[in-house]
Amino acid sequence: xxxxxxxxxxxxxxxxxxxxxxxxxxxxxxxxxxxxxxxxxxxxxxxxxxxxxxxxxxxxxxxxxxxxxxxxxxxxxxxxxxxxxxxxxxxxxxxxxxxxxxxxxxxxxxxxxxxxxxxxxxxxxxxxxxxxxxxxxxxxxxxxxxxxxxxxxxxxxxxxxxxxxxxxxxxxxxxxxxxxxxxxxxxxxxxxxxxxxxxxxxxxxxxxxxxxxxxxxxxxxxxxxxxxxxxxxxxxxxxxxxxxxxxxxxxxxxxxxxxxxxxxxxxxxxxxxxxxxxxxxxxxxxxxxxxxxxxxxxxxxxxxxxxxxxxxxxxxxxxxxxxxxxxxxxxxxxxxxxxxxxxxxxxxxxxxxxxxxxxxxxxxxxxxxxxxxxxxxxxxxxxxxxxxxxxxxxx
Numbered sequence: 001x002x003x004x005x006x007x008x009x010x011x012x013x014x015x016x017x018x019x020x021x022x023x024x025x026x027x028x029x030x031x032x033x034x035x036x037x038x039x040x041x042x043x044x045x046x047x048x049x050x051x052x053x054x055x056x057x058x059x060x061x062x063x064x065x066x067x068x069x070x071x072x073x074x075x076x077x078x079x080x081x082x083x084x085x086x087x088x089x090x091x092x093x094x095x096x097x098x099x100x101x102x103x104x105x106x107x108x109x110x111x112x113x114x115x116x117x118x119x120x121x122x123x124x125x126x127x128x129x130x131x132x133x134x135x136x137x138x139x140x141x142x143x144x145x146x147x148x149x150x151x152x153x154x155x156x157x158x159x160x161x162x163x164x165x166x167x168x169x170x171x172x173x174x175x176x177x178x179x180x181x182x183x184x185x186x187x188x189x190x191x192x193x194x195x196x197x198x199x200x201x202x203x204x205x206x207x208x209x210x211x212x213x214x215x216x217x218x219x220x221x222x223x224x225x226x227x228x229x230x231x232x233x234x235x236x237x238x239x240x241x242x243x244x245x246x247x248x249x250x251x252x253x254x255x256x257x258x259x260x261x262x263x264x265x266x267x268x269x270x271x272x273x274x275x276x277x278x279x280x281x282x283x284x285x286x287x288x289x290x291x292x293x294x295x296x297x298x299x300x301x302x303x304x305x306x307x308x309x310x311x312x313x314x315x316x317x318x319x320x321x322x323x324x325x326x327x328x329x330x331x332x333x334x335x336x337x338x339x340x341x342x343x344x345x346x347x348x349x350x351x352x353x354x355x356x357x358x359x360x361x362x363x364x365x366x367x368x369x370x371x372x373x374x375x376x377x378x379x380x381x382x383x384x385x386x387x388x389x390x391x392x393x394x395x
Contacts, residue, residue, distance in 0.1 A: 001182065003025065003026050003027045003028065004022070004027045004028070004091040004092055004182070005027070005028045005030070005088055005089065005090050005091050005092070006019055006022055006027060006028065006029045006030065006090070006091065006092040006093075006094060007030050007032060007081075007084065007085060007088075007090045007092070007093050007094075008029060008030070008031050008032065008093070008094040008095065009031075009032040009033075009072075009093075009094070009095040009096075009097060009105075009107060010031050010032070010033075010040070010094065010095070010096055011033065011039075011040040011041065011042060011096065012040070012041070012042055012096065012167070013042065013061060013138075013164055013167040013168075013171070014096055014124055014138075014166075014167035014168070014170045014171045014174075014198065015094060015095070015096035015124050015171065015174070016031070016040075016042070016061035016062055016171075017061045017167060017168060017171035017172075018094065018124070018170075018171035018172070018174040018175045018178075019031070019061075019065070019094060020060075020061045020062070020063070020064075020065075021171070021172070021175040021349075022175070022178075023063070023064040023065060023362065024064075024333070024348055024349075024352055024354065024355055025352055025354055026352065026353075026354030026357075028066070029064070029065045029066070030065070030066045030067070030068060030088075030371070030375065031062065031065050031066070031067050031068075031366070032067075032068055032069070032070050032072075032081075033067065033068075033069050033070075033368060033369070034069065034070075034071070034072070035069035035070065035071050035369065035393065035394075035395055036071070038053065038368065039053070039069065039368045039369075040058070040368075042057060042058050043055060043058045043368065044058075045057035045058065046058065046059075049337070050338065050339075051367065053367050053368045054364075054365055054367060058365060059335065059345065059365050060345045060346050062365035062366070063333070063335050063345065063362040063363060063364065063365050064362035064363050064365075065365065065366055066366055066370070066371040066374075066375065067366035067367065067368065067369060067370050067371055068084075068369060068371055068372050068375055068376075068395070069368060069369035069372060069395050070394070070395060071393055071394050071395070072105040072106060072107065073104075073105065074393070074394055075106075076389075076392070076394050077106075077394045077395075078105070078106030078107075078111075080389070080394060080395075081106065081107070081112075081115075082106075082111075082112065082114065082115040083115070083379055084375065084376075084379050085112060085115035085116050085119065086115040086116060087378065087379035087380060088375070088378060088379060089116070090115075090116060090119065091116075091118075091119065091120065091182075092119065092120045092121075092122065092178055092182075093107070093112050093119055093120070093121050093122070094121075094122045094123070094124075094174065094178070095107055095122075095123050095124070096123070096124040096125065097123070097125070098125060098132065098133060098134075098135060099123065099125050099128070099129045099131075099132035099133075099195075100132040100133045102123065109121040109191070109193040113191050116191070117190065117191060118185065118189065118190060118191050119191045120178055120181045120182065120185075120191060120192050120194070121191065121192070121193045121194065122174050122177065122178050122181075122194040122195075122196065123194070123195055123196065124170050124171070124174055124196040124198065125195070125196070125197065125198070126141065126197070126198050126199060127197050127198070127199050127200075128195045128196075128197035128199075128200065129195055136166075136198050136199070138164040138165070138166040138167045139160055141166045141198055141199060141202060142160055142161060142165070142166060142202075143158070143160075144199065145166075145199060145202045145203055145206070146206065146209070147160075147161060147165070147202070148160060149223075149224075149225065150209065150223075150224075150225060150226075151225060152225045152227070153225060153227045154224055154225045154226060154227065156225070158225065159225075165202070165205075166198050166201070166202050167198075169198075169201045169202055169205065170196055170197075170198040170201045170202075173196055173201045174194070174196045177194050177196065178194065181194060208231070209223065209231075228247070229283070229287070230249070232276075233249070233250065233251050233276065234250070234276055234279040234280045234283045234286065235248070235250050235256075235279060235283060235286045235287060235290060236248070236249040236250060236251070237287055237290070238316060239287075239290055239291050239294040240291065240294065240295065241294050241295065241297050241298055241299045241302055242295065242296070242297060242298045242299075243298050243299055244298075244299040244315065244316065245299070245315070245316035246294065246299050246302055246303060246313060246314070246315060246316065247313065247314045247315075247316060248290070248294075248306065248311065248312075248313050249311075249312040249313070250311070251312065252276075253274060253275055253276060255311055255312075256273070256274070256276075256279065257269075257274075258309045258310070258311060259306075259309065259311060261309070262293075262305055262306070262309060263305075264293040264296050264297070265289070265290065265293040267289060267292075267293075268286060268289040268290060268293070270282075273286065299315050300315075303315060323344070328347050329344070331347040331348050331351060331360070332344040332345065332346070332347055332360060333345050333346055333347070333348050333355065333360055333361075333362060334359075334360055334361045334362070335361065335362055335363070335364060336361060336363075336364065337364070338364065342361070348360070369395065372386070372395050373386055376389075376395070
């Protein structure tokens with residue numbers, strides 16, 4: 001597919017993450033920020049890496065992008081937005097603004113298709129246009145959608161997931177839906193309006209719990225916190241070893257039989273535990289039996305012997321441990337710091353031709369409004385016109 005141009009009114013994480021996926025394809029992504037209050041608040045989150053407007057948390061989702069500022073509360077700013085779309089032949093417009101503000105800011109689909117009738121428009125919001133003034137932040141949505149209720153130990157407080165899964169899920173969905181719309185344009189002309197609801201996206205991940213509510217309403221274990229254990233397969237859990245922790249996942253009766261032949265775990269085998277249904281009735285005792293056996297092994301020794309039996313096991317790695325894994329390090333997207341040093345950021349989900357051509361290295365994220373003059377020159381404005389826009393507070 002020919003590289004496209006994306007104009008994105010973005011802040012926080014979910015949309016910058018989505019448009020970062022397009023950067024990795026080699027597409028042009030121009031992020032728009034307000035010229036008030038310092039632009040995207042995420043610019044100022046994390047460690048100071050030497051710039052007032054680019055802190056560490058902002059870096060990874062925004063490498064390889066361009067940035068402009070626009071005052072979209074002003075009609076002149078809205079007109080300039082349309083001019084940019086028309087002159088740069090922008091293919092896709094994206095935003096993660098409250099739906100109630102779409103028309104107020106002149107960024108709604110009907111307004112922008114005047115500049116490009118074939119534009120693909122995609123907006124991410126907490127609950128979509130049916131709830132236009134509802135704001136959404138990842139932790140609150142995890143709580144609202146039942147994820148916190150399902151996360152943690154049964155007798156302890158609910159917990160958040162360790163990562164912003166709502167933001168990332170919605171970002172990936174926006175990426176997928178825009179690609180689908182582009183594919184559809186090969187058969188039919190015209191633009192498309194796409195609404196991404198963060199709550200609807202996250203609710204789809206309840207595929208292992210909501211159906212059980214309808215099909216097994218009396219099975220209350222399906223709808224409570226269960227720590228590190230699997231809700232259906234017994235015994236899948238985390239166990240302490242001599243020097244750390246290990247996760248052992250037993251997914252069948254045959255695997256259970258193999259596991260009980262490992263020295264130190266023979267005592268866990270009983271006739272009642274041969275089936276998953278039987279093991280479920282004795283799960284707490286089984287977990288204790290396995291903890292007893294695991295305490296006699298180092299993590300590495302138990303990993304090795306379980307793998308010899310073709311069992312699914314994994315160490316409980318720290319993030320620092322993960323950063324040294326060969327399958328991660330070879331796929332790192334990198335960035336050159338202004339000092340000349342190279343920083344590893346995050347692995348690409350798939351190695352694209354564009355990333356390979358760039359040696360997996362993307363440009364430093366843009367400063368606030370860094371590309372104002374460059375892009376406005378592209379659309380035909382001269383230096384005096386650009387200076388006048390600055391004076392009037394449009395950029």
